[in-house]
Each structure stands twice: as C-alpha cells, then as structure tokens.
Amino acid sequence: MKLSTLRRWISPSLSIQGKIFLAFSLVALLSILSITGIVYVNMRDTIKSNAVTSVSDSIRQADESLNIMLEEIDRLNMVVVINKNTVIDTLISPSVEISHEWFQEQKRIEEFLSSLITYKPYISRIAVVGLNGKVFFSGGPWLDSTILGTPTMEYMLRNGSRHAYLKQTGVAETITVGREIRYNRETIGVVMVDLRYDFIRKTYGVKPTADSMLYVLDQQNGFVYRPDQTPSFAPSDQKIIDLKRELAGKGDVVEKVIDGRSFIVVSRQSDHTGWSTLALIPLDSLLSESTQLRNLMLEVSVIVLIVVLIGSLQVSSRITINIRRLKAMMMLVKDGNLTFPKKEIKTKDEVGQLYHVFIGMVEELKRLLEGIRVSEKEKREVELTALQAQIRPHFLYNSLNTIKYLAKLNGTPNIEEVSGSLIDLMRGVLGNSNEYLTVREELDYVRSYISIVKYKYMEPIVVHEEIEDPSLLDSRMLKLTLQPIVENAILHGIGSREQGGFVTIRVYEEHRDLMIEVTDNGKGMTSVQMELLLGGQGTKTTSSRFSGMGVRNVHERIVRSFDEPYGLKLYSEPGLYTKVEIRIPNLRGQAGSEQEVS
Helix, strand or coil: CCHHHHHHHHCCCCCHHHHHHHHHHHHHHHHHHHHHHHHHHHHHHHHHHHHHHHHHHHHHHHHHHHHHHHHHHHHHHHHHHCCHHHHHHHHHCCCCCCCHHHHHHHHHHHHHHHHHHCCCCCEEEEEEEECCCCEEEEECCCCCHHHCCCHHHHHHHHCCCCEEEEEECCCCEEEEEEEEEEECCEEEEEEEEEEEHHHHHHHCCCCCCCCCEEEEECCCCCEEECCCCCCCCCCCHHHHHHHHHHCCCCCCEEEEEECCEEEEEEEEECCCCCCEEEEEEEHHHHCHHHHHHHHHHHHHHHHHHHHHHHHHHHHHHHHHHHHHHHHHHHHHHHCCCCCCCCCCCCCCCHHHHHHHHHHHHHHHHHHHHHHHHHHHHHHHHHHHHHHHHHHHHHHHHHHHHHHHHHHHHCCCHHHHHHHHHHHHHHHHHHHCCCCEEEHHHHHHHHHHHHHHHHHHCCCCCEEEEEECCHHHHHCEEECCCHHHHHHHHHHHHHCCCCCCCEEEEEEEEECCEEEEEEEECCCCCCHHHHHHHHCCCCCCCCCCCCCCCHHHHHHHHHHHHHCCCCEEEEEEECCCEEEEEEEEECECCCCCCCCCCC
C-alpha cells in the first residue's frame, strides 16, 4: 500500500474514514489510559484499605485478647480482696514473722494464691502485700517487704480500686494489675497480679509489612509495648508520644508525613485499660508491588492500542461505504424527491440503524405534509365557524335591545325589565371572557337572573343578601359559581311552595377563606340525594331535589381549581330547608378587565 493512499484514507480533513480512524484512536487511547489509571488508583486504594483493615482487626483482636486476660485478673483480685478468712484475717493478724502462727498463715495464704493462678500460664506471680509489712506471693520473681515505699506500691495505692501498670526491671518485664484490700473502710494492703510480658509481645506482634511498627502507650505516655527491632527511619519516642496525643480518643486512620516519610497511622484506644495503640505502616513499602503491576499494565496498554488502531482502519473502511450510500439518498431528499429509489443497507450496525431511521423520517415527513394540508383545510373551516359564532351574540344583543326599546315605547315596564336583565346576564356570561369575577359582579348576575325569573311565579321571590364585610365584595371567585346555586334554590326549592318562599345569600370570611351560603326554605333533600348529587351519580332524569347538573358542575370546577378542602357542602332537612356552603380561597383584588362582545 502506498503511503499517499494511506494518508488520504486516514486524513481527517480529506475523508470520513480518516475522521472515524482518528476518533477511534482517540477514544481507544483515552479509554485505555482511563481504565489503566482507574485500575491502578483503585488497586492502590484497595491495598491501603486491606492493610488498614488487617491492622485495625489485629489491633482490635489484640485489645480484646488482652482485655479478656485483664478481666480474668480483675476477677482473681476480687476473689482475693473479699476473702476474709484466708487473706484479710491473715493481714490483720498480730502474729509476727518466724512464729508458728505466722508460718501457718503463710502456708495457708500461699496455697490459696497458688490455686488461683494454676493453669493460667499468662500470670507469672500473684502477691498480697500488707501495709504492716506482711508479704505473701506465689510465682516469681521473689518479693519481700522492700516493695513498700516503691513507686509501684505508691502507684497502686494512689489509683485505688484497680489499674494496669507496666513494671520494667532488670529481671523481667510484666504488666501488674493491682487492687487495694480494705477492711473496716481502711486500706490494709494491696493484691497484685503480674501478667507475663511475652503474652503482650505475641498479642501485639502485628506486621502487615516487614518495616511496619506498632506501639502501645499507657495513659501516662509510657511505652507498654514497642517492637524489638525498628527500621532506621523509625520515629523517635517523643514523636510517637506527640502523635498519640494528636490522635487521642479519635480511633482514626490518617496519613502522616514523619521525618519526610509518608506513613499510614492506625490508632485505637482501649476502653478497658485506656491504652493507645499506634500502628505505623510506611506507604512506599506498602505500595512497592503496585509499581511493578503499573509497569506491566502500561506494556499491555500499548499492545492493546496497536491492535485497536489496526482494527479501526478495517472498521472505518467498511463503514464509509454505507455512509456514502446514505448520503446519496439524503441529497435526493434535499432536492425534494421523497419517492427516491432506496438502496437497501442490510448491516445491523449504527449505519444500518441510521438508514432505517432515515427511511422512517422520510415516511413521517410524507405523513406530516399530508397532515398539514388537511389541517389547513380544517383551519379555514374553524375560522368560518368562529366568524359565525361571533355574529350570533351581536345579532342577539341587537334583537334584545330592539325588544327593550319597543317595550319602553309601548309602556310595558315588565317586558323592558326582563329584556334589560337578560341583556345584562348574557353580556356577563357570553361577552366576558375572564375566568374570575368579583363577588359584586356575581351578585349582579344573580339580581339580573331574579329580575327575569320572578315573573314566572305569582308570589314575589324574596332574596336576602347578608354581607358581613363590604370589602369581601372585591374578592375574586370563579365565574358563574353563585348563579347556578341560586337558580336551583328557586326552581327546585321554593318554586313548589305556594307562598312564603325566600332565599338568603350570606357572604363572610372564615379562617382566611371566602364563605358563601345560599339557604332556602324549600322542600329539602335526604342524605342519599345529597350524596348522589355531589358524588356525580345524578342525571337529568333523576327525581332528586337538584335535577340539573349546575351544583355538581360548580363543585367540580372549584375542586379542580383549588383542590380539597374547597368546594361545596350541602346541609338539608326534608320539608324544612336546604343550605349550600361554598368555600373558596379569599382572592383579594379586582378581576381582570372585562372582554366583552359589543
């Protein structure tokens, strides 16, 4: 293959294949680098996390093991301090050393102490030291009355009930757990149990790496345990103490730089002894194996990248063939030819999917063009219908105005009143396009309606209006909320009465909500009828008190607009009264300007 041909194929400025090759190469390179980096970082984190987990678990297990031994020692101390016949009586006995009584007492108490530590290899010695100079022990090393007045004895007496103390001597190292012996509320001596230091060394011998270090410090910053051999870069004792103070009580895992070297520091404080355990793991030695693995991953990444580049050349060559076919079909569509000959692309890759999407788009375009033609035809029909609907209100208003004028000329005020009220009512219903009206405008529509319907009955219709606060008249409410309620009250409530019927409209405010009550003294309803009415079960042929759809329509409009608990509530007693309670939010301010058909 010539070099010029290869350059033309892979040049991003000359061919699609070059762009695809470059894109594949960049994606492959970035993917390999990202995966390699993520794996390496995760591997480092996993190594550190595993090391921290291992050390934390080992420290916790060491603390628990030590606590078990110390709790056992505490129980032994308790057995000693409460034993009156063998221990307390011996300490307060007046017998003196070398006497027969003293010899018997010594034999008895030492046999008792020996029985306590039998089969407990972690205890090297148990001793009872009386403040009167009597000393009894079992185990080793030797102990006599010279212990009195030593720092160890003073420490035990000063700390009272019990404490763990590290005693370092030229002979052996032990952990001494002491407890004072009291009689008649006075201290008469102490009992001390020595824990073999070899058990401490084995318990805390945690080394996740060869050069890691572990220290155990007591509450007085004394070293309870330290490694027998430390690397040359090990921090000084003072820095360990400072680190312990810094992490005191936190029980945390931190990364610290000490003397220019990075360490992972795992700290823990024992609840039983109060000792602090610090594990220092050098970060470089912990991650030494990850460096070798990183180099291996880089070599593998280079090989994979070369394979991907070769494969991208082959894939881009095959993809461009179908892209050219697709481009030719798109150019035909661009020229307006939607019935172009289709060259089938049978591949199932992205280009094949794009071909099927393109064919679908062409079919959808044909359908949309046909839909536009049909919608334009329907639009013209709707505009004509709207024009006709606009002409009808004009004609109706003009006809009613003519009737009103003729009634005035002929001296028939009742016809003139009915015509005027009907004009006002229709102007508000048909001519006003606002969704919300003020309470005052709603009451005006109710009055116009009553002016029309009162001529239907022989007796006058009495309507009382009770407005508790005139400012509520300016509150807004949904259009045609009140008029359907009053209409039903007149037609189905008091319409059947021969005389004495009345309707009361009460407007007031309750809990910042606008309340309107419409009450009539008509025939009333049963609870079943009220439930069917608001529940949407009634029909126009129902024999219920409200046979129309107005009340339910008003309730549903309020609920849709404002949600619960707003809407209508019905209260009624058959043969006595019916009250419709309307609850809506108190919307202050004037409604928008009216848009009427003049």
